[in-house]
Amino acid sequence: MTEDVEKRWSDGATFRRAARYAGVVIGAALTVMVVTVVWAAAGETDECTGAQTMVCSTAGRYILAFVPTGILLLGGLGAFVRAYRAWRTGGTWPIWHGTGWALLVFMLIYLGISARVFAST
Template identity: 90%
Template sequence: MTEDVEKRWSDGATFRRAASYAGVVIGAALIVMVVTVVWAAVGGADECADAQAMVCSTPGRYVLVFVPTGILLLGGLGAFVRAYRAWRTGGTWPIWHGAGWALLVFMLIYLGISARVFTST
């Protein structure tokens, strides 16, 4: 017989902690995105008068694409670290594992959508 870890999903407290963690990470990425868009719209009104994109400055584009993506990536990796720690102590690790994968999927979706600012001029 093998000593496989039982994959329990019924731990309500762990689910709430993992969901709160993922919500905070996604919220932080969204706040950075909104602040960047507002900063670019207010600060670059003169230089971007004839541009199609709202964020037309090069630093604004890089911040808009890579900072929220980095926040989501680090959040996903942090959730995987929490899953590993829970697994080592015999806790409910699949919930944290799922939170990590969800954050990485959101990272890829955001990166795919936000990378379009480099194609518009």
């Protein structure tokens, strides 16, 4: 029989690592989003004058919708892997578990917001 790991949230070092990890993942997703919007605004053509969104090229729309979403998804899955590894070694896994769920929630929110890009096509 195995013993369950105590569900501790008081490990400061693990919390800081998880928070830093989430910050890097969210920062990477936001960086891709901002770079895509700036790239699309700089390459604006005459066909974009009547568009309702700033990103009117098809490639820009797909990048804006799916690349940050993919970054957040992979970040959430990576946090779950870290939670599993911490659980296997008897460490503080609930912090990583919570980080994974938070990143997946951010992914769903961003995907819902970015779906507007395709509504105006």
